[in-house]
Amino acid sequence: MKKKGKITDIEGKKMAKFSKIPEATIRRLSSYLKCMVDLEGKNEKVASSAVIASICNVNAAQVRKDFAYFGEFGIRGMGYNVKDLKRHIKEILGINREWRIAVVGVGNMGSALLVYKDFLKQNYKIVAAFDLYPEMVIGRISERVGKPVEILHVDRLKEVVSARNIEIGIITTPPQEAQKVADQLIEANIKGILNFSPAPVRTSENVKLRNLFFTSALDNLVYYLSN
Amino acid sequence: MKKKGKITDIEGKKMAKFSKIPEATIRRLSSYLKCMVDLEGKNEKVASSAVIASICNVNAAQVRKDFAYFGEFGIRGMGYNVKDLKRHIKEILGINREWRIAVVGVGNMGSALLVYKDFLKQNYKIVAAFDLYPEMVIGRISERVGKPVEILHVDRLKEVVSARNIEIGIITTPPQEAQKVADQLIEANIKGILNFSPAPVRTSENVKLRNLFFTSALDNLVYYLSN
DNA sequence: TATTGTGAAGCCTTTCACAGCA
DNA sequence: TGCTGTGAAAGGCTTCACAATA
Numbered sequence: 001m002k003k004k005g006k007i008t009d010i011e012g013k014k015m016a017k018f019s020k021i022p023e024a025t026i027r028r029l030s031s032y033l034k035c036m037v038d039l040e041g042k043n044e045k046v047a048s049s050a051v052i053a054s055i056c057n058v059n060a061a062q063v064r065k066d067f068a069y070f071g072e073f074g075i076r077g078m079g080y081n082v083k084d085l086k087r088h089i090k091e092i093l094g095i096n097r098e099w100r101i102a103v104v105g106v107g108n109m110g111s112a113l114l115v116y117k118d119f120l121k122q123n124y125k126i127v128a129a130f131d132l133y134p135e136m137v138i139g140r141i142s143e144r145v146g147k148p149v150e151i152l153h154v155d156r157l158k159e160v161v162s163a164r165n166i167e168i169g170i171i172t173t174p175p176q177e178a179q180k181v182a183d184q185l186i187e188a189n190i191k192g193i194l195n196f197s198p199a200p201v202r203t204s205e206n207v208k209l210r211n212l213f214f215t216s217a218l219d220n221l222v223y224y225l226s227n
Numbered sequence: 228m229k230k231k232g233k234i235t236d237i238e239g240k241k242m243a244k245f246s247k248i249p250e251a252t253i254r255r256l257s258s259y260l261k262c263m264v265d266l267e268g269k270n271e272k273v274a275s276s277a278v279i280a281s282i283c284n285v286n287a288a289q290v291r292k293d294f295a296y297f298g299e300f301g302i303r304g305m306g307y308n309v310k311d312l313k314r315h316i317k318e319i320l321g322i323n324r325e326w327r328i329a330v331v332g333v334g335n336m337g338s339a340l341l342v343y344k345d346f347l348k349q350n351y352k353i354v355a356a357f358d359l360y361p362e363m364v365i366g367r368i369s370e371r372v373g374k375p376v377e378i379l380h381v382d383r384l385k386e387v388v389s390a391r392n393i394e395i396g397i398i399t400t401p402p403q404e405a406q407k408v409a410d411q412l413i414e415a416n417i418k419g420i421l422n423f424s425p426a427p428v429r430t431s432e433n434v435k436l437r438n439l440f441f442t443s444a445l446d447n448l449v450y451y452l453s454n
Numbered sequence: 455t456a457t458t459g460t461g462a463a464g465c466c467t468t469t470c471a472c473a474g475c476a
Numbered sequence: 477t478g479c480t481g482t483g484a485a486a487g488g489c490t491t492c493a494c495a496a497t498a
Contacts, residue, residue: 303480
């Protein structure tokens with residue numbers, strides 16, 4: 001950080017000073033992070049932008065520019081220190097602390113998420129699960145995945161979100177329930193929603209929404225297979 | 228289609244004549260399609276670009292321009308016919324026919340996908356499932372999800388992909404198996420791979436890859452919650 | 455010497471604004 | 477009249493090319 005200092009340290013937290021960070025950069029940061037975890041697992045200490053670029057399928061200048069938005073993390077002539085870069089990316093993304101999550105809808109997908117190991121590795125902690133029929137859920141999944149969290153009736157959503165300091169809700173209900181659940185999450189003062197259900201969902205202005213549509217990934221793949 | 232005819236009909240198939248279609252447009256088409264399905268379910272016959280834009284959180288001009296790459300689908304003064312537009316989008320994406328899929332790795336996530344209803348609705352058909360320990364899988368999931376497809380040993384992948392005309396492989400193995408499975412799928416002459424495992428995967432030039440990293444969606448959400 | 459950090463150029467995408475049309 | 481289709485302008489992102497430097 002020298003000429004134009006791109007980062008401010010406020011109370012020990014790194015923040016982008018110039019908030020004109022491209023959305024695409026943020027998306028790529030996630031993928032760079034996966035790359036760092038992978039390289040760390042292979043005991044690589046240092047990685048050049050060229051190496052990172054080739055793993056993540058992007059241009060090397062892109063990689064350097066993406067990092068440069070947030071500071072000077074590299075060593076000229078060498079590359080980037082894998083451990084340090086990993087730490088920096090986590091700080092930038094805000095995932096250098098635990099995020100407490102509720103899963104709403106404990107069907108097949110929901111129960112898969114309850115035991116999804118990659119969430120835990122990344123400091124994402126599912127601390128509550130809700131369903132319309134908690135007793136049936138327990139019968140359905142308990143012998144298979146154990147009992148990672150108690151399954152509660154969805155009526156208790158607001159109370160429990162508040163009591164357990166839950167900031168993010170994941171919707172894994174059937175599509176016809178998705179909007180209702182979103183409304184309940186908003187009512188419970190959730191901060192962000194990740195919608196796994198294949199239905200469009202509206203939120204209020206102050207609740208961030210991300211959709212994760214499985215078929216969209218397939219649609220995209222198929223388009224490029226067909227054209 | 229009038230001045231610059233953006234579409235050719237070759238053997239009954241619509242194709243983009245000028246292939247300079249933005250990638251972002253293709254991503255949005257998927258979301259417009261979900262919107263159309265939703266509106267159709269609500270018995271809406273016609274939708275303006277403004278309505279579609281507001282549901283999909285984009286600009287109305289964007290919506291019109293996206294469609295205009297492929298033809299003139301709208302009616303001035305009216306909007307777009309929901310059913311027709313849905314059909315057009317499916318044609319453009321190439322999902323107006325069945326796509327045969329194999330799921331590799333029948334753990335919690337894999338078995339959730341085997342019975343994921345939205346795939347079927349969209350003409351995505353899972354016609355084979357593979358695991359390292361098929362007998363154990365059957366014990367694990369059969370009483371819960373029934374037996375949508377027979378679970379086969381992964382050794383039979385190449386043979387079965389060929390015999391069943393499978394074009395797409397979905398990887399839902401633990402991360403440490405992902406690359407090996409990708410290599411086997413490539414060896415089996417698969418056309419495209421959708422990687423659900425949280426590990427980076429390399430493919431050969433002629434095999435298209437899409438990653439669907441759950442934590443990336445969370446990372447992105449969290450970044451915007453933190454900043 | 456190898457590789458980063460970065461202005462500047464070029465390219466791509468979005469938005470505006472309005473002509474064209476049902 | 478109301479909404480689409482689209483040229484042109486604006487804006488944003490990526491890539492190039494090279495100075496800076498460990």
